[in-house]
Amino acid sequence: MTVQDALQRPIRDLRISVTDRCNFRCVYCMPKHVFGPGHEFLPRSELLTYEEIARLARSFAAIGVGKFRLTGGEPLIRRDLVGLIGMLSGIEGVEDISLTTNGSMLTPDKARTLKQAGLRRITVSLDALDNQTFMMLNDVDYPVQKVLDALDNAEAAGLSPVKVNVVVKKGVNDHSIIPLVRYFHGSSHIVRFIEYMDVGHSNGWRLDDVVPAAEIAERINAELPIEPAEPNYRGEVAQRWRFVDGGGEVGIVSSVTQPFCRSCHRARLSARGELYTCLFAARGHDLRRLVRDTELSDDELTDRLSRIWSVRDDRYSEIRSENTLSLPKVEMSYIGG
Ligand code: SAM
Ligand code: SF4
Ligand code: SF4
Numbered sequence: 001m002t003v004q005d006a007l008q009r010p011i012r013d014l015r016i017s018v019t020d021r022c023n024f025r026c027v028y029c030m031p032k033h034v035f036g037p038g039h040e041f042l043p044r045s046e047l048l049t050y051e052e053i054a055r056l057a058r059s060f061a062a063i064g065v066g067k068f069r070l071t072g073g074e075p076l077i078r079r080d081l082v083g084l085i086g087m088l089s090g091i092e093g094v095e096d097i098s099l100t101t102n103g104s105m106l107t108p109d110k111a112r113t114l115k116q117a118g119l120r121r122i123t124v125s126l127d128a129l130d131n132q133t134f135m136m137l138n139d140v141d142y143p144v145q146k147v148l149d150a151l152d153n154a155e156a157a158g159l160s161p162v163k164v165n166v167v168v169k170k171g172v173n174d175h176s177i178i179p180l181v182r183y184f185h186g187s188s189h190i191v192r193f194i195e196y197m198d199v200g201h202s203n204g205w206r207l208d209d210v211v212p213a214a215e216i217a218e219r220i221n222a223e224l225p226i227e228p229a230e231p232n233y234r235g236e237v238a239q240r241w242r243f244v245d246g247g248g249e250v251g252i253v254s255s256v257t258q259p260f261c262r263s264c265h266r267a268r269l270s271a272r273g274e275l276y277t278c279l280f281a282a283r284g285h286d287l288r289r290l291v292r293d294t295e296l297s298d299d300e301l302t303d304r305l306s307r308i309w310s311v312r313d314d315r316y317s318e319i320r321s322e323n324t325l326s327l328p329k330v331e332m333s334y335i336g337g
């Protein structure tokens with residue numbers, strides 16, 4: 001069964017946040033002045049259990065979801081994530097299971113066991129190649145080399161091509177665009193530059209902080225010529241660009257300056273079990289109550305999800321304006337990027 005929303009968009013992928021905790025304090029995501037020592041994270045009893053996640057995932061698969069991405073917070077902080085991947089990979093209709101991580105816990109052994117459990121793809125976030133900028137961004141003095149080691153570990157485990165996510169903030173790390181492009185040019189890794197977004201309220205986002213996707217492409221093209229490449233599939237978030245010299249490709253995610261709401265087939269499940277039908281939604285639908293506190297059958301649960309999706313009309317990025325900036329929004333670390 002494929003369920004379409006009010007704007008005829010089918011649901012195809014689900015991002016599952018398995019924790020709201022993280023060992024980094026990236027200034028654009030979990031700034032220390034908000035996520036400091038006094039911040040209260042969710043107690044374990046509030047989190048969905050893996051059995052609850054797997055049950056929901058089966059219902060999502062029944063309405064059309066074929067791809068799951070595990071995220072957070074830092075997903076590798078949650079114990080036995082490998083076990084959850086094993087449970088998800090057994091679900092009928094699942095084509096793809098991927099993971100977004102900061103790489104800090106991606107040891108060779110962890111990468112291998114994730115792959116063996118059924119993980120297909122991995123994205124590692126890395127915002128700069130020089131320690132000074134990267135440490136200033138992660139704000140916990142985490143060195144670049146350890147993330148580069150994590151990329152090697154992922155590749156050695158057969159999780160390649162690995163995607164490397166770079167959030168670009170003007171005046172902070174836009175000088176890293178070219179060094180990153182040069183470093184990964186000709187390698188099996190694919191760098192994806194992401195426009196800095198106004199997710200949540202704690203990062204103090206301003207439009208002036210965004211380097212537009214068109215400018216990122218121009219800057220890359222001036223150094224190493226690129227040409228547009230066809231999307232891998234309908235609704236792919238990153239615009240693909242291929243190096244003219246055959247050195248691989250880069251991606252650019254233009255969520256702010258060229259929104260792609262029209263082909264947005266994605267839902268997000270928070271660690272607490274709320275379903276968000278848009279990254280910028282103010283409120284989620286409480287699915288934890290449905291799986292924990294009611295006697296709904298699997299068919300009834302699937303029917304509830306189908307009804308939620310079928311009335312969805314979100315298109316925040318298309319209507320973003322001065323007025324929408326002040327609307328209530330959930331934090332990125334809470335629902336996952
Ligand atoms: N901790 C993991 C990581 O950093 O890869 C997974 C969760 S993180 C919230 C997922 C992705 O969202 C990361 O690539 C991160 O860089 C990106 N992100 C966080 N805040 C962002 C923002 N304000 N604008 C754009 N991307 C953001
Ligand atoms: Fe943690 Fe990822 Fe957010 Fe950075 S972007 S603070 S690593 S959740
Ligand atoms: Fe999808 Fe909402 Fe982002 Fe638009 S703003 S692409 S609807 S998540």
